[in-house]
Every structure is written in structure tokens, then in C-alpha cells.
Amino acid sequence: MSVAAVARRLGIAPATLRTWDRRYGLGPTEHSSGRHRRYGPEDIARLELMQHALLRGASPAEAARYAHASAVRHGGATAAMGAGGEARSSVADSSRDDSRPESESRAVAEVNEDGSVLLSGVLGDDGASNAERIDTANTGGRGLRLGGASPNARGLGRAVLALDAFAAQRILRRSAERDGVRATLCEVLWPVLSALSELRERTGSGSEMPKLLEDSAVTALRSVIADAPEPHTPRPVLLAPAVGEQQSVELLALAAALASAGIGHRLFAAALPREGLESAIRRTAPAAVLVWSEYSAFADPRLVTGLPKPRQRVRVFVAGGGWSPEALPEQVEHLGSWEGALRRLDELVRDPEESQW
Numbered sequence: 452m453s454v455a456a457v458a459r460r461l462g463i464a465p466a467t468l469r470t471w472d473r474r475y476g477l478g479p480t481e482h483s484s485g486r487h488r489r490y491g492p493e494d495i496a497r498l499e500l501m502q503h504a505l506l507r508g509a510s511p512a513e514a515a516r517y518a519h520a521s522a523v524r525h526g527g528a529t530a531a532m533g534a535g536g537e538a539r540s541s542v543a544d545s546s547r548d549d550s551r552p553e554s555e556s557r558a559v560a561e562v563n564e565d566g567s568v569l570l571s572g573v574l575g576d577d578g579a580s581n582a583e584r585i586d587t588a589n590t591g592g593r594g595l596r597l598g599g600a601s602p603n604a605r606g607l608g609r610a611v612l613a614l615d616a617f618a619a620q621r622i623l624r625r626s627a628e629r630d631g632v633r634a635t636l637c638e639v640l641w642p643v644l645s646a647l648s649e650l651r652e653r654t655g656s657g658s659e660m661p662k663l664l665e666d667s668a669v670t671a672l673r674s675v676i677a678d679a680p681e682p683h684t685p686r687p688v689l690l691a692p693a694v695g696e697q698q699s700v701e702l703l704a705l706a707a708a709l710a711s712a713g714i715g716h717r718l719f720a721a722a723l724p725r726e727g728l729e730s731a732i733r734r735t736a737p738a739a740v741l742v743w744s745e746y747s748a749f750a751d752p753r754l755v756t757g758l759p760k761p762r763q764r765v766r767v768f769v770a771g772g773g774w775s776p777e778a779l780p781e782q783v784e785h786l787g788s789w790e791g792a793l794r795r796l797d798e799l800v801r802d803p804e805e806s807q808w
Contacts, residue, residue: 452489452490452495453489453490454468454469454488454490457490457494457495457498460495461498461499461502461613462613462614462615463502463613468498471498471501471511471515474511474512474515475501475511475512475515475519476515476519477494477497477498477501477515477518477519478490478494479491479494480493480494497518497519497521498518500517500518500521501514501515501517501518502514502613504517504518505606505609510605594612594650595608595611595612595643595646595647595649595650596646596649596650597642597643597646600642600643600646601638601639601642603622603626603635603638603639604638604639604642604643606618606622607619607622607623607639607640607643607664608643608646610622611643611647611660611663611664611667612660614659614660614663616663616666616667616670619663619664619667620667620670620671622639623635623639623640623667623668623671623672624671624674624675626639627671627672627675627707627711628675631708631711632672632675632704632707632708632711633708633790633793635704636701636704636789637790640664640668640700643664644661644664647660647661647664648661665700668700668703668704669698669700669703672700672703672704672706672707673703673707675707675710675711676703676706676707676710676718679707679710679711679713680711680713681713682710682713682714682715682716683713683714684713684714684715684738684800685715686715686735686736686737686738686763687715687716687717687735687737687738688709688714688715688716688717688737688738688739688740688741688796689716689717689719689731689732689735689737689739689740689741690702690705690706690716690717690718690719690741690743691718691719691722691723691728691731691740691741691742691743692719692720692721692722692723692742692743692744693722693742693743693744693749693750693751693754693771693773694722694723694724694725694749694751694754695722695746695748695749696722696743696744696745696746696749698720698721699720699743699745699771701743701745701771701789702718702720702743703718703720704789705741705743705770705789705792705793705796706718708793709793709796712797714796714797714800717731717735717737719731725753725754728740728742728754728758729758729759732758732759732761732765733759733761736761736762736763736765737765738763738765738766738799738800739765739766739767739768739796739799740755740758740765740766740767740768741768741769741770741786741792741796742754742755742767742768742769742770743769743770743771744769744771744772744773744774745771745772745773746772746773747773747774747775748773749773750769750771750773750774750775752778752779752780752783755767755769755779755780755783756780756783766784766799767782767783767784768783768784768785768786768792768795768796769783769784769785769786770785770786770787770788770789770791770792772787
């Protein structure tokens with residue numbers, strides 16, 4: 452296959468392939484006189500192994516060592532591909548199949564030739580120079596600027612650049628399972644969203660990537676909610692966006708964080724009109740109601756004024772950047788940030804006198 456054909460197959464720029472060839476020796480291995488160099492099956496398999504490692508957060512130097520070592524360990528990339536030349540599907544299957552024993556998965560996908568380990572996209576310290584480790588995703592041209600970002604954020608950035616929704620969802624889900632929803636938002640999702648915004652301002656293109664990332668985040672967070680333990684709180688927290696707001700990743704993340712902590716909630720991802728909010732309060736008798744708004748045009752104080760008062764006390768909160776604290780009713784508490792909202796609701800749950808649980 453030609454450079455252009457391989458680049459299209461991997462979803463990267465031809466210039467990136469040439470850089471990988473020049474820096475890491477991942478170019479075509481055969482060359483016929485008078486003809487352009489062509490990538491063979493073994494060459495393509497190595498490149499797909501490298502891309503697989505990059506999507507898990509490895510630096511290019513680490514990913515290249517992994518790709519070379521994997522090809523050697525399996526007796527050449529052709530053997531790993533099988534007779535049908537299905538390198539892409541074999542790599543994808545190894546990343547998707549969680550039913551295999553852990554030792555087998557590590558042997559196939561995570562252990563480098565020199566014994567160092569590719570764990571969540573990072574090879575162990577094998578004496579590589581600092582210059583090899585500086586890369587944290589492309590910093591020029593149309594790449595994302597993620598200097599100092601976590602390995603998971605680097606992997607997520609590369610997945611989004613490749614428009615690989617499956618990889619993006621997997622990274623976010625595993626991060627939430629291992630490190631929690633808060634860390635996933637602050638250390639993985641938000642840095643990539645910020646880098647995408649900067650890329651959009653710098654190049655004027657890339658509008659499809661934030662959309663894919665937000666959709667991937669919604670899928671990952673909903674799976675966290677679905678797998679959360681049974682709530683241990685007798686009264687839920689009611690969460691809803693203000694009328695006019697679109698589905699909010701932050702509000703969904705708040706629900707996921709509460710669910711992971713065993714705090715019951717009722718999430719309305721789509722905006723509720725005033726009568727719907729009132730009906731939900733009467734039917735669920737929640738411990739707290741939180742209305743989220745990012746935009747001042749939709750942050751209408753009337754939405755949280757004079758809400759029904761069940762027999763048990765209901766605390767009313769608003770959160771998001773759209774609210775003006777001065778315009779809110781006295782009994783409504785303003786929570787400016789996502790972290791502030793999570794912390795306040797957690798305090799409410801743990802204080803029996805305040806929540807009356």
C-alpha cells in the first residue's frame with residue numbers, strides 16, 4: 452500500500468507516517484528500484500500496533516518500541532495477522548476481549564521485549580532519554596496541545612483526533628472505574644476539551660471532534676451510572692438542567708459521581724419545564740433539588756422560586772456558570788462549580804440534621 456493509502460487506513464496524516472519512518476524505523480521494509488516505497492502487511496501491522504499503543508496514552512517513542520518488540524515476539528507481524536491479513540481486527544479484539552486471563556492479556560498487549568510494561572498507555576522506566584518522553588500529543592500544526600497532561604488525557608486526545616469513539620469511551624470508562632468520576636473529569640476530559648477549543652481557535656476547523664468527545668463522555672458516564680451500587684440513601688437528589696439548556700456533561704457527571712458513592716438521584720438529562728419539576732418534587736420528595744444552567748439566557752430565577760414544599764425539608768440548589776447569585780431567592784443556594792456542587796451535596800448527605808435523613 453502507498454503512504455497515502457496507509458495514512459487513510461490509520462486516520463493520520465501522511466507526514467506523520469514519514470516522521471514515524473524517519474524517527475522510529477517504522478517505514479516500508481521493501482523497496483523496488485524505480486518505484487515508490489510500498490508498505491507490506493508486516494509494515495502495516497507494526498503501524499497498527501503503534502497506533503494502538505498511542506491511543507492508550509504512550510508517547511511515540513514508547514509506542515514504537517512496543518510495536519517493534521511485539522512484532523519480534525510474535526515471530527513477525529505476518530504471523531500475528533494470520534492468513535487473512537487481519538491485523539486491525541486482531542489488535543482491536545485483543546483490546547476489547549476482557550474475558551481472557553489477565554496474564555494472557557498482558558503477554559499479548561502490555562509487556563515489552565525488555566520486560567517493561569505498557570500499563571494504561573505508559574511504559575515503565577526503561578532508561579529512555581527525557582527527549583523521548585517529552586511528547587504529550589502533537590503540539591504543532593493541527594495537533595492538540597496537551598503539554599503536561601496525564602497519560603489518559605494523551606490517549607483520549609489521540610483517540611479523538613482519530614475520531615475513534617470506541618477508544619475514547621473505553622479510556623473514559625476505565626479512568627472513571629479506576630480513579631473516580633472527579634479525577635476523570637478534571638484530569639482527562641476537561642484538558643482534552645480545552646485543547647480542542649484551542650485547536651478550533653487556532654485552525655478554524657475541528658468542530659466534529661468536541662461533539663464526538665462529548666458523546667463518548669455521555670456514553671461512558673451513563674455506563675458508570677448503570678453499574679453503580681444500589682443507593683444507600685432513603686431520599687434522592689433531583690438533578691435537572693434549566694429550560695433551554697442542552698444535555699450537560701457536567702450534570703451527567705454529577706449524577707455518575709453521586710451514584711458511584713451510593714447516593715440516590717433522579718436525573719433528567721433533558722430540560723424540565725416548571726410544571727414537570729414541580730411534579731417530580733411532589734412524587735419523589737427529594738432531599739435536594741439542583742438545577743443546572745451554563746448560560747445566563749436560560750438561568751431564570753423563576754424556575755426555582757416557590758417550588759413545592761413536601762412535609763420533609765427539600766434543599767434547593769442551582770449550579771453552573773449561567774446563574775447570577777444576586778437574582779436568586781434567599782432560600783436557593785448557589786453552587787458555582789461542578790466540584791462545589793459535588794462537595795455540597797456530599798456534605799448534605801452526611802449531615803443528618805441538615806438533610807433530615
